[in-house]
Amino acid sequence: MTLDQARQALNKYFGYRHFRPMQAEIIQAVYDRRDVVVLMPTGGGKSICYQVPALTIHGTVLVVSPLISLMRDQVEALRANGIQAAFLNSSLSANEQRQVEEDLFRGRLRLLYVSPERLVSQEFLPVLKAARISLFAIDEAHCISAWGHDFRPEYGQLRFLKKQFPTVPVMALTATADKITRRDIVRQLGLRAPRIFVASFDRPNLSLEVRPGQKRREQILRFLRARPGESGIIYCQSRKATEELAATLALTGLRVDYYHAGRTTEERSRVQDAFIRDELEVVVATVAFGMGIDKSNVRWVIHYNMPQNIESYYQEIGRAGRDGAPADTLLFFSYRDVTVWKDILADSAPEIRDIRLAKLERMVQYATSAICRRKILLNYFGEQRTDNCGNCDVCLNPPSYFDGTVLAQKALSAVARLKEQVDMTTLIDVLRGAGKRYLRKRGYDRIKTFGAGRDLSFYDWRHYLEQMLQLGLVEIAYDDQNRVCLTDAAWDVLKGRRKVELVQPATLKQREQAARKHRAGAAELDHESSELFERLRQLRLEQARMRGIAPYMVFSDATLREMASARPATLADLAQVSGVGEKKLAEYGQVFLDAIHLWAKEKGIALQVRRGGQTAVRIPGPKKVDTLERTWELYCQGLSIYEIAQARNLKPDTIITHLAKLYEEGRKVDLRRFVSRSEMQRVLEVLRTLEPPWRLKEIHDALGGELDYAKIKLALAWVARKQRTG
Ligand code: ADP
Numbered sequence: 013m014t015l016d017q018a019r020q021a022l023n024k025y026f027g028y029r030h031f032r033p034m035q036a037e038i039i040q041a042v043y044d045r046r047d048v049v050v051l052m053p054t055g056g057g058k059s060i061c062y063q064v065p066a067l068t069i070h071g072t073v074l075v076v077s078p079l080i081s082l083m084r085d086q087v088e089a090l091r092a093n094g095i096q097a098a099f100l101n102s103s104l105s106a107n108e109q110r111q112v113e114e115d116l117f118r119g120r121l122r123l124l125y126v127s128p129e130r131l132v133s134q135e136f137l138p139v140l141k142a143a144r145i146s147l148f149a150i151d152e153a154h155c156i157s158a159w160g161h162d163f164r165p166e167y168g169q170l171r172f173l174k175k176q177f178p179t180v181p182v183m184a185l186t187a188t189a190d191k192i193t194r195r196d197i198v199r200q201l202g203l204r205a206p207r208i209f210v211a212s213f214d215r216p217n218l219s220l221e222v223r224p225g226q227k228r229r230e231q232i233l234r235f236l237r238a239r240p241g242e243s244g245i246i247y248c249q250s251r252k253a254t255e256e257l258a259a260t261l262a263l264t265g266l267r268v269d270y271y272h273a274g275r276t277t278e279e280r281s282r283v284q285d286a287f288i289r290d291e292l293e294v295v296v297a298t299v300a301f302g303m304g305i306d307k308s309n310v311r312w313v314i315h316y317n318m319p320q321n322i323e324s325y326y327q328e329i330g331r332a333g334r335d336g337a338p339a340d341t342l343l344f345f346s347y348r349d350v351t352v353w354k355d356i357l358a359d360s361a362p363e364i365r366d367i368r369l370a371k372l373e374r375m376v377q378y379a380t381s382a383i384c385r386r387k388i389l390l391n392y393f394g395e396q397r398t399d400n401c402g403n404c405d406v407c408l409n410p411p412s413y414f415d416g417t418v419l420a421q422k423a424l425s426a427v428a429r430l431k432e433q434v435d436m437t438t439l440i441d442v443l444r445g446a447g448k449r450y451l452r453k454r455g456y457d458r459i460k461t462f463g464a465g466r467d468l469s470f471y472d473w474r475h476y477l478e479q480m481l482q483l484g485l486v487e488i489a490y491d492d493q494n495r496v497c498l499t500d501a502a503w504d505v506l507k508g509r510r511k512v513e514l515v516q517p518a519t520l521k522q523r524e525q526a527a528r529k530h531r532a533g534a535a536e537l538d539h540e541s542s543e544l545f546e547r548l549r550q551l552r553l554e555q556a557r558m559r560g561i562a563p564y565m566v567f568s569d570a571t572l573r574e575m576a577s578a579r580p581a582t583l584a585d586l587a588q589v590s591g592v593g594e595k596k597l598a599e600y601g602q603v604f605l606d607a608i609h610l611w612a613k614e615k616g617i618a619l620q621v622r623r624g625g626q627t628a629v630r631i632p633g634p635k636k637v638d639t640l641e642r643t644w645e646l647y648c649q650g651l652s653i654y655e656i657a658q659a660r661n662l663k664p665d666t667i668i669t670h671l672a673k674l675y676e677e678g679r680k681v682d683l684r685r686f687v688s689r690s691e692m693q694r695v696l697e698v699l700r701t702l703e704p705p706w707r708l709k710e711i712h713d714a715l716g717g718e719l720d721y722a723k724i725k726l727a728l729a730w731v732a733r734k735q736r737t738g
């Protein structure tokens with residue numbers, strides 16, 4: 013096997029022109045029959061690393077995957093690309109399982125996905141021995157490590173693979189980057205001199221933003237309004253919060269549901285399914301949601317609450333934008349969340365607790381930092397980055413510094429006069445001289461600095477105090493009601509011995525504006541292209557529904573975006589779009605091409621033919637096939653003849669002619685929705701008495717005018733197909 017063959021397979025089956033960084037090296041290592049460990053972030057493109065070998069090496073690639081729902085989706089997506097794949101797990105009937113085993117034995121499968129339970133079972137070994145396995149791919153390999161939180165005991169038994177099949181290479185894949193997990197994987201699988209590939213954990217298409225957790229619902233609604241029809245996930249800490257937020261959002265007409273471990277299995281899989289199929293736009297969920305989801309067109313992720321550590325945060329936002337197209341992430345930060353986590357962690361065993369608290373601390377630093385957020389993230393994962401990313405809120409709202417000494421003195425003096433007894437919210441209320449009853453009740457309205465900072469908003473004060481926290485001027489007693497306390501450095505400032513430089517926070521409006529401008533720039537789709545994209549997205553939805561698959565399995569958002577901006581004029585041009593492989597070109601090519609032509613015609617835009625034809629500009633006229641296909645689609649959506657006619661602005665009679673033709677071609681048009689069996693029989697009888705070629709009027713008259721022309725046309729289609737098929 014050569015990398016050239018690998019590249020051809022990538023192109024033919026997936027429609028991708030190039031390997032992503034490291035994919036080619038990993039595949040080469042498999043060709044060299046080496047064991048490999050692959051560390052790549054979620055959405056980095058791990059599956060290609062074993063799928064391409066499956067397409068180029070003789071034999072079957074066995075994929076171990078811990079998530080049953082994911083297996084089904086992965087197999088469905090492979091089949092959509094014309095790749096023979098199957099899965100084996102407890103969700104199949106005994107018969108179905110036998111069929112899969114038979115297919116495996118006969119070498120009909122390129123890939124077989126199995127659950128770890130199945131793989132380690134006694135009965136399965138002879139099946140495996142009888143098959144020809146070219147590679148074992150262990151997905152989510154971190155589940156082998158008792159150290160992590162996804163530990164799966166069966167993974168611990170996978171060592172038998174190397175013992176029973178010493179010559180078959182093993183590939184272990186995970187998005188968990190830490191060294192302990194990596195060591196565990198190598199040791200427990202018994203890998204031999206494995207090659208270890210650590211890809212960059214950068215996901216440049218994900219924007220990063222952190223905002224103070226104030227008026228979160230309002231902010232979320234505005235965020236959603238700016239992204240109509242786009243899929244996303246909102247993570248909350250508690251089950252109750254998911255339900256409440258989902259209810260609020262539902263009031264605004266959004267298609268939204270909630271997901272947490274307290275719902276029944278059926279409810280959970282219904283929500284997950286609806287989300288994958290783009291029937292829901294928003295899922296409000298606890299962290300229980302997302303592991304089993306491969307949906308590539310999640311366009312945004314919001315954290316209503318802050319996650320416990322950077323690993324979880326990165327994994328959760330990683331579920332956005334797997335297709336590589338731009339996607340947005342937003343984290344709301346509040347000190348209350350920190351307290352909640354501290355309370356939860358207080359109950360864990362001391363040796364774990366300290367590590368977890370340290371990780372929480374890093375998460376807080378990330379959320380309150382004034383330097384490029386991606387830099388912090390990548391440094392956390394051990395990648396040194398010195399340049400600013402240009403796609404996070406800090407980069408988009410470059411800090412402007414000013415002498416904040418007086419401002420800091422006001423705040424610090426208030427802390428001192430309040431005897432370090434209040435939390436940040438109360439402190440800000442005092443500084444702003446808020447007219448709240450609890451302040452008067454506690455006598456805070458009588459201290460000297462009450463209202464000394466009323467010229468600033470709550471939001472601004474939050475920012476300044478966060479900066480003072482980072483500068484080490486104040487501390488928060490997380491173990492004691494989040495009281496704000498002074499440090500030694502604070503006294504230097506109060507006594508005028510030290511100056512304080514602060515960053516002017518951008519207002520929420522400025523931030524939103526900057527984000528919008530950036531999105532428009534990054535999107536690279538001009539107004540017209542995004543209109544076409546919208547249309548193609550709708551078409552994708554229809555096509556997916558007709559086939560009962562998820563829209564992202566038809567084409568990814570990234571592929572549709574490229575179609576919308578490149579506007580291919582011929583099938584050959586369309587084949588050049590990334591994500592359009594041979595199978596999909598054959599299955600969907602014409603329909604999408606027709607939609608692009610129709611749109612271009614409406615807009616009076618000429619499409620440029622690039623390949624497979626003269627390079628002349630061609631303005632397409634609608635073709636017969638278009639119109640038939642369009643009727644077919646609407647018919648498949650369950651529309652009546654009159655509805656189709658209305659939608660297409662055609663006469664019902666024309667639609668009937670279409671349906672008759674479609675039926676004649678062999679499509680599954682249910683004629684009996686329009687004409688009864690006995691009516692068709694009567695037409696057949698009359699035909700026997702008449703000389704061909706038959707004319708409609710003649711038949712109509714012979715029937716004594718009892719059947720209308722529409723019915724006769726349909727009956728004729730029935731007769732024609734009957735005659736042809738005997
Ligand atoms: P992971 O398993 O690492 O989370 P996936 O294997 O699901 O990631 O890949 C994420 C997305 O990137 C998928 O939609 C996949 O088809 C796409 N992808 C992978 N490799 C390439 C490539 N070489 N070119 C273009 N897209 C790719």
Ligand code: ZN
Nearest residue numbers: 384401404407
């Ligand atoms: Zn940045």
